[in-house]
Amino acid sequence: MKSLLLLLSLTLVVAAPLRAADAESLADRTLKQLVERQKDLLAEEAKKSPGFDQDNFQTQMQLICQGYEVLLRDNPGYAPGYAAYGYLLGKIGQHKASIAILLRANKLDPDMALVKNQIGNYLAEDGHPRDALPYYLAAIKLEPKEPLYHYQLGTLLYVARDDFIKSGEWTADGLSHAMQEAFRQAAQLAPDRIEFTYRYAESFYDLENPDWDAALKAWNALEAKAPTDLERQTMRLHVINVLLKQGKAEHAHVLLDTVTEPTLQAQKQKLVAQLPAPGEK
Numbered sequence: 001m002k003s004l005l006l007l008l009s010l011t012l013v014v015a016a017p018l019r020a021a022d023a024e025s026l027a028d029r030t031l032k033q034l035v036e037r038q039k040d041l042l043a044e045e046a047k048k049s050p051g052f053d054q055d056n057f058q059t060q061m062q063l064i065c066q067g068y069e070v071l072l073r074d075n076p077g078y079a080p081g082y083a084a085y086g087y088l089l090g091k092i093g094q095h096k097a098s099i100a101i102l103l104r105a106n107k108l109d110p111d112m113a114l115v116k117n118q119i120g121n122y123l124a125e126d127g128h129p130r131d132a133l134p135y136y137l138a139a140i141k142l143e144p145k146e147p148l149y150h151y152q153l154g155t156l157l158y159v160a161r162d163d164f165i166k167s168g169e170w171t172a173d174g175l176s177h178a179m180q181e182a183f184r185q186a187a188q189l190a191p192d193r194i195e196f197t198y199r200y201a202e203s204f205y206d207l208e209n210p211d212w213d214a215a216l217k218a219w220n221a222l223e224a225k226a227p228t229d230l231e232r233q234t235m236r237l238h239v240i241n242v243l244l245k246q247g248k249a250e251h252a253h254v255l256l257d258t259v260t261e262p263t264l265q266a267q268k269q270k271l272v273a274q275l276p277a278p279g280e281k
Helices: 002-015 020-047 054-074 079-091 095-108 113-125 129-142 147-159 161-166 172-189 194-206 212-225 229-245 249-256 262-272
Strands: none
Touching: 020 054, 020 079, 054 079, 079 095, 079 113, 095 113, 113 129, 113 147, 129 147, 129 161, 147 161, 147 172, 147 194, 161 172, 172 194, 194 212, 212 229, 229 249, 229 262, 249 262
C-alpha cells in the first residue's frame, strides 16, 4: 500500500505545472524514481517468491505506466523518458506500444545506444533480421565497450544466417567470421560473463575452417575458471573434442580418463567412440 501511495503522489507531482527552469531537473528526478521502482518490481516478479502477488504487481505496473504517460505529456521532447518507457513496455509484453515509443525516443535523440539495441531486438524477434542489423551496428558504434551489444550482434548473425546469405550481401565465410568476431568481442569485454565466453568458445564449431588452436585455448580458459568439478569436466569434454579434431588422440585418451562425473558419461562415450582403434594412427 505504501508503494502505491508513493506512485500516486509521484503522479500528482509530475502533473503539477512546471516552471520552464525547473522542468528538466524535475523530469530527471521523476524518471529516476520511476526507473528505480520498475526495476524493483521487475526483480520481484522475476523471483516469483511464494508470497508474490501478481494482481498487486500488475496494479503497480499500471501506475508506473501512468506516471510515464504524465511525464511525457508534460515533457513531450524528453527522449530519456521515452527510452525508459519503451523499454518497460517491452519487458511487460506490450511490444507494439514499446516499439512506437522507442522509435519516438530514437527520433528525439539518435545517439542513445540502448534505444538502438532495443529496436534491433524488436525487429529481430519480429522476423526482420536484416532490418535489425543496422540498429545493432549503430548501438555498437555508440557504445563499443558494451559486451551485450556485440553478443546480440553475433546471435543475430548466427540465428538469421540463411536470411543474410540469401540476400547476397554476405558470403557464408564472411558471415561466419563476423559472427565469431562479435562473440569474441563480447567475451573479451566481459571475461567473467560465462554466457559470453562460452558462446565464443562454442562459435569455433560454427566455422567451416576453424582455428582449433584458438578453440583449444578458449576451452582451456573456461575449464580453468569453472567453479565446480562438474563444470570443469564439462569444459574438459570440449577440450577433448578439439584435441580429437586436431588428431591428438593420445592426449585426448589421457584426459578422457579424468572425466568421472556420472552425468557426463553419455557425452564421454561419444568421444570415446571417436578414438582410433589400437594400432591405428
